[in-house]
Amino acid sequence: MKKVIFSIIAITAAQYGFSQKKDENIGSEVVNIVKPYTPTISDAFKVKEIPASEEEVPEPKLPITYQIFSFPVASTFIPSKGKAADVDKEELEKGFSNYALLGIGNYGTVNAEVFVAHQLNRTDYVGALLHHLSSQGGIKSVKLNDKFYTTGLDITYGSRTNDLQWNVDLGVKNQIINWYGLPSENILFADETVAQIDAQQSYNTISLGGRMEFKDGLFNNASMQFKRFSDKMGSGENRFFVKPEFDFDVMDQKVKAAVLVDYVGGSFERDFYNTGDIKYSNIIFGTKPSFLYQQDDLSVHLGAGVFYSTYKFNGASDGKVYIYPNIKASYRLVGDLMIAYAGAEGGLVQNSYADFVDKNPYVSPTLFVEPTSNSYDIYVGMKGKLANAVSFNVKGGYNSQIDKAFFQSNTFIATNTNDKGYVNGNSFQVVYDDLNTVSIFGEIKADFSKKASLTLSGTYNNFSTKNIDKAWNLPQLKVESALNIDFTEKWYGGLQLFFVGERTDLVTVQDKTALIPTYTNQQVTLDSYFDLNANIGYKFNKRLTFFMRGNNLANQQYNRWANFPVQGIQVLGGASYKFDF
Numbered sequence: 001m002k003k004v005i006f007s008i009i010a011i012t013a014a015q016y017g018f019s020q021k022k023d024e025n026i027g028s029e030v031v032n033i034v035k036p037y038t039p040t041i042s043d044a045f046k047v048k049e050i051p052a053s054e055e056e057v058p059e060p061k062l063p064i065t066y067q068i069f070s071f072p073v074a075s076t077f078i079p080s081k082g083k084a085a086d087v088d089k090e091e092l093e094k095g096f097s098n099y100a101l102l103g104i105g106n107y108g109t110v111n112a113e114v115f116v117a118h119q120l121n122r123t124d125y126v127g128a129l130l131h132h133l134s135s136q137g138g139i140k141s142v143k144l145n146d147k148f149y150t151t152g153l154d155i156t157y158g159s160r161t162n163d164l165q166w167n168v169d170l171g172v173k174n175q176i177i178n179w180y181g182l183p184s185e186n187i188l189f190a191d192e193t194v195a196q197i198d199a200q201q202s203y204n205t206i207s208l209g210g211r212m213e214f215k216d217g218l219f220n221n222a223s224m225q226f227k228r229f230s231d232k233m234g235s236g237e238n239r240f241f242v243k244p245e246f247d248f249d250v251m252d253q254k255v256k257a258a259v260l261v262d263y264v265g266g267s268f269e270r271d272f273y274n275t276g277d278i279k280y281s282n283i284i285f286g287t288k289p290s291f292l293y294q295q296d297d298l299s300v301h302l303g304a305g306v307f308y309s310t311y312k313f314n315g316a317s318d319g320k321v322y323i324y325p326n327i328k329a330s331y332r333l334v335g336d337l338m339i340a341y342a343g344a345e346g347g348l349v350q351n352s353y354a355d356f357v358d359k360n361p362y363v364s365p366t367l368f369v370e371p372t373s374n375s376y377d378i379y380v381g382m383k384g385k386l387a388n389a390v391s392f393n394v395k396g397g398y399n400s401q402i403d404k405a406f407f408q409s410n411t412f413i414a415t416n417t418n419d420k421g422y423v424n425g426n427s428f429q430v431v432y433d434d435l436n437t438v439s440i441f442g443e444i445k446a447d448f449s450k451k452a453s454l455t456l457s458g459t460y461n462n463f464s465t466k467n468i469d470k471a472w473n474l475p476q477l478k479v480e481s482a483l484n485i486d487f488t489e490k491w492y493g494g495l496q497l498f499f500v501g502e503r504t505d506l507v508t509v510q511d512k513t514a515l516i517p518t519y520t521n522q523q524v525t526l527d528s529y530f531d532l533n534a535n536i537g538y539k540f541n542k543r544l545t546f547f548m549r550g551n552n553l554a555n556q557q558y559n560r561w562a563n564f565p566v567q568g569i570q571v572l573g574g575a576s577y578k579f580d581f
Contacts, residue, residue: 112131112132139566148177153171222243225240278368280313344378351370362561375400378399507562
């Protein structure tokens with residue numbers, strides 16, 4: 001013990017003896033590094049030898065044995081059931097099978113519609129539409145009555161099953177117009193003469209037709225119709241056509257064939273010069289078979305059309321065979337985003353008095369009716385999508401037509417013994433000539449959202465005739481656009497713009513300087529025009545909607561046909577009501 005205490009005292013004394021004093025300076029010394037330190041890393045090697053144990057007698061490893069004892073454990077944890085995330089569902093607007101509409105506007109305009117439909121059972125249904133549109137007229141500077149009425153009733157009955165769909169349609173229509181386009185600027189008419197002109201014309205239509213479609217089998221679909229068309233001037237016309245279509249396979253190639261039987265026959269009580277009546281008839285038999293070839297992105301319809309026509313006019317008859325191309329092809333350049341297409345088609349078009357009235361109700365009941373042969377219509381184009389919501393279609397073509405029908409103003413003849421209201425230069429005849437047309441067409445459709453859409457299309461034509469001087473009353477340029485917007489759930493509206501380029505007609509002009517009235521035919525150019533239309537509506541509730549429509553809002557005083565000015569600004573307001581029985 002004494003030795004231990006002595007050792008501790010000696011070590012402590014030595015520490016104090018060698019320690020630096022507080023104010024003692026130990027000096028400095030310079031150390032020169034001859035070579036910089038460059039450390040290296042050598043490869044590591046695992047020691048493979050087993051280190052020797054320092055224990056003289058190593059302890060043996062004891063074996064370990066495991067045993068598991070299972071027993072139930074009470075648990076109060078209950079996992080919650082999974083639940084799908086909620087999706088906001090738009091409330092579907094209740095659909096109604098029937099509606100009634102009434103609108104009233106300036107110029108004494110009345111627009112009324114009533115539509116009713118009823119599902120008789122799981123497959124059969126019936127529906128009817130009663131519609132009326134009339135105006136009391138009132139166009140400035142017009143000396144004759146310019147009222148018009150159109151009233152019609154359409155009834156349909158049909159059935160839908162898994163294998164067959166069919167319907168039968170019955171239509172009745174009455175249309176009243178006035179030949180109010182008196183050329184008072186070109187021809188001098190006495191007031192007594194104007195007062196004696198009965199310019200009213202009335203058209204009546206009765207039609208019965210139907211259509212059937214088959215899901216499977218050789219017979220694909222068929223349509224047929226009979227139409228009786230007449231007017232108050234003693235004219236009458238019957239039209240009947242049936243058109244079945246077939247689909248079948250030949251040597252693994254799909255073949256499609258359409259067969260046509262089309263008859264038209266009618267008569268006019270007198271010709272324009274009151275020298276006799278007019279009787280005509282024409283029967284067309286035709287077929288347009290084609291087979292479909294498909295490989296990858298290429299699709300080709302290759303075929304031809306064969307038609308036979310028997311034509312009769314005032315006792316004289318003629319028959320002729322026509323052959324037309326029936327070729328269509330398309331190629332998907334970039335899927336559905338860009339599709340190139342081309343074709344060469346043709347056909348025989350059945351003209352009729354009823355069709356001419358639909359295009360121009362101011363024709364005289366003294367027409368020469370015959371078919372038009374579309375020799376060939378060659379075109380090439382491209383369609384697709386510029387974006388997800390924007391589609392386009394551009395096409396250029398060349399069309400050759402034989403006996404194309406043109407509307408031309410009737411000539412005024414002072415010595416004409418025909419005293420009807422259409423002989424005063426205020427009606428139109430139909431003339432025929434061969435026509436070649438080079439055309440360019442473009443269209444863009446944009447669906448910005450479910451609530452807004454825009455459509456813009458335009459067509460440019462370059463006409464070339466054979467015998468007549470101009471392609472009467474055909475515009476070179478036509479542009480159409482339409483914008484529809486749902487502003488809110490309640491408010492909606494739309495805007496439409498139509499532009500029609502200049503047209504040419506041949507009218508009668510009086511030499512007002514001559515003592516004895518003399519008349520000559522001169523070409524006139526009808527000015528181009530644009531027509532701005534708009535509509536707006538408010539959905540008061542699910543059933544009742546109020547609306548307002550405006551036509552010719554730019555108040556363009558243009559002539560749709562020579563000497564036939566249109567109404568100015570037209571505003572019509574009303575309401576529609578949806579209902580169920």
